[in-house]
Amino acid sequence: MAQETTPDVLSGQPVDFPDANTPGWTREVLRSDIHTISQANRRFCDFLRQSHVNEETLFAVKLGLEEALANAVKHGNQRDPGKTVVFRHLVTPQYIAVTVTDQGEGFNLGAVPDPTLDENLEVPHGRGIMLMRAYLDHVSYNAAGTQVCMLKLRP
């Protein structure tokens, strides 16, 4: 697996992420609205099911991707349907890799509060990144904060 230079800033786990030169990447340019990204996630999960991905892995990827796509539309692109979300995916027998890129101004990862602290438990938002970290084996952002790379190892 070729390696991307971006470190896994979230989990710190030593899981390599395939770079753009790795054969097999598929790139989809999506309209930045809820319906379009939801359809894309369902379509991708149908493809994973057909690729004999087990249910546990499927749940993890679906959840991570749902959160990443939702963040791209809501926070990155500020719900502007004139913008796009780029969704790339690569499925191999060893892993499922995805990237989600928005056209926003990025964000400061360090400023995202921990939603599991007692004082934040009743805050209705802010759990997306935490769930991505919990369910995937690799989660990293580019320096601008406009692209997230995620990878789930297959058992």
Place this chain on the structure above:
Amino acid sequence: MKTNKKQLQIEIVEHTERIVCRLQGKAEFEECALLQKAMEQVVSGPHKHIVLDLSELTFICSMALGAIITAHLRAKRKQGQIRLHRPTPNVLAVLELTKLTKVFPID
């Protein structure tokens, strides 16, 4: 009230002392507006005891959790409570990871 949609179905049944909101399917990002509306309906009524039946909910995203937390806050303001009934293993795992098991009673 019963609303039908491909990914999420919501059924609300009123009893004498409690109201039960039953979620079936997947609480995805796209379904959250529907969920939010149903939760608002449930907490705006006279019932203080609200049961959210999760026994047939197979997927939940953070935005759906947010809709439930918002309803919980409204219920709490009028001395009400939302109980989560029989969450499926995947949904229970999400509740445990997010530590929402400390916020909601689960039976």
